Amino acid sequence: MLNLAVIGTGRYGKNIIDAFKQLERQGLAQLVSICEINRDLLDLHCERYQVKGYTDYTTMFEKEKIDAVAIATPDHLHREPCVYAAKLGKHILVEKPMDVSVEGCLEIMETAKKNNVLIQVDFHKRYDPHHQQLCKDVRSGKFGIIEYGYVHMEDRIEVPSKWFSSWAHMSSPVWFLGVHFIDLVRWCINSNGKCAYATGHKIKLKQMRIDTYDSVSAKVLFENDVSGKTVYKGYGIESISDFVYNVRYLKDGGDFGQLKKNSISAFGEDGLEVTKIAAAIHKSLETGEPVFI
């Protein structure tokens, strides 16, 4: 049996628990434990899901037999648990963004490579059937050569001011939302970022004592190499299930190279390239200059 764990069981970690429990009901894996530093939340989930709980993931890994782990700590707190789990040889599904620094992504990837660990990043926009159709059309040449595109995303103010007010100042609309569409565009046009130029505003949230951007407008140039084949699957919770299918495939002797070639999944390489672009957007915001990637 494939043994799963979740680190960070806030709003999104709970969604992962639900996805893992669903796979458990299908006999594909079992959720053996969760880790959450908020004791009340931990107790609530342990009771509700009848699962073992820990406040410290090092103890959890010491005590439990875990094959794969999902990490849903705040945006700026992914690196440490990812590197720790990778060193122990645990396969990892990390919430987006993979890390808020290119160095962090590289450290995670190097550790994963050394320990033969699968790193998957939960860029679930790839699993939306509308996006899959768009991607198919772009790749089949329906729209000809893509010269430019426009993506616009908005969150309600409750998201930074209530949902994750304790760490909103450590994130931004680019880290929290933008990375989804940076990944989607990269995936559709099969191209990495070349240069980013961005402007942003800090007014409303700053007045509310949350030091992050209200909005960011970024122009990203891509290298533009349109090609590639993808296998399409479901949506939403599917991106999390997909990680479990991949770990099962590897556990059954599957090959990393084949997995990466045929899968829809966003891997460590994708997480890294997205973070490169998002980090360049932040640098451009600071310097007011275009930033080459």
Ligand SMILES: NC(=O)c1ccc[n+]([C@@H]2O[C@H](COP(=O)([O-])OP(=O)(O)OC[C@H]3O[C@@H](n4cnc5c(N)ncnc54)[C@H](O)[C@@H]3O)[C@@H](O)[C@H]2O)c1
């Ligand atoms: N895929 C998506 O569309 C999607 C949607 C929402 C959030 N997210 C991502 O999920 C992550 C979590 O977001 P959220 O909204 O659930 O935040 P949250 O603040 O609700 O939850 C994070 C939880 O992590 C816990 N935590 C922090 N450090 C920990 C540690 N060392 N060990 C164990 N637990 C720890 C916190 O106590 C908190 O409960 C973020 O990276 C966010 O960007 C992804």
